[in-house]
Amino acid sequence: MEKDSFIFYRSFAEAIDDLPDQEQLALYRAIKEYSLNETEIELEGQAKTLWKLIKPQLSANNKRYKDGAKGGRPLKNNQRLSEEETTGYETEKPNNNENVNENNNENENGGFSKFSFSYIPPESQEVKEDATVLFNKAREYWNELGIKPECRDIIMRHGDIPDILQTFFKYNWQEIKNAIKNFAWHRTKADRNYHDPPPYGSLAGFLKTGVERYFDDNALDQQFKKALSPDARKDQEINESLEADRIAIQARKKEHEDAKNNAVNPDEVPSLTEILKQTRKNKGGYNGSN
DSSP: OOOSOOOOOHHHHHHHTTSOHHHHHHHHHHHHHHHHHOOOOOOOHHHHHHHHHHHHHHHHHHHHHHHHHTTOOOOOTTOOOOGGGSOSOOSSOOOTTOOOSSSOOOOTTOSOOOOOSTTSOGGGGGOSSOHHHHHHHHHHHHHHTTOSSOOOOSSOOTTTHHHHHHHHHHSOHHHHHHHHHHHHHHHHTOOTTBOOOOOOOSHHHHHHHTHHHHSSHHHHHHHHBOOOOHHHHHHHHHHHHHHHHHHHHHHHHHHHHHHHHHOSSGGGSOOHHHHHHHHHHHHSSTTSOO
16 A cells, blocks of 8 residues: 655654765665655665654554554553664654654654754764664663663663763774773672772663773772772782681692592591691791792
8 A cells, every 4th residue: 555645753863964965865765665665766865864763753653554554553652662663763762652644743842852963973984883772772781780870761862862972982892882882880799899880871872982991801900999909909918828728728629639539548547637737847838929
């Protein structure tokens, strides 16, 4: 069933106004073809970047139109969108309550807010991983590790887009994931020998300024580990030595048990106490340390 009309948002027009004339024309044509015929046109430059923001809303509208034509039950007002419908750069969720039945009852909350393209670097088209994919991977991993506050945003908010995109241009997914993991460890498992982590406040805040501080394992200690006082360093050395002795004693105990079990005459096997005394006498410590 062919569509005779489609919804076009004012926010689309405001964002497109920032493009050069030729790219504006190409993008308007792309929106028209995709909305009426579901034909996708290849774009270049900033128009290609902006299309990634616009397409998810158009896809959601097309799907609702087709569902309505089949007589499907309307979506509930609070029903969440599927992953397929919401993985765009939109700075607002596609409008589930929008009536797409040719009466042009546009909800003013549809579309996304206007923002400047001045922050997008020339190499943006060279980015290897889609920013929406990276953001959703980061959101899922952040929540999986139980970092608070939980991130419930499935899209980047328009005010956060410039700084987050800069992070995505600079770091790949493995580096971002490692940064989140190190931050989670710092917040939940680091002892008093570490300074408190910065108060990023949210995943978005962390993506904007925290990845560069946490993506490298060594940088974590360099930036946040406190310098030990002479007394604290001595206590640490003593504790490390005691721990090494404990491990060595457990090893000698296991060797003693094995020797008794394998001996023809177990009574001839020296006692554990004698073995430990001899070990300490010969090596200066159970673990061989002086």
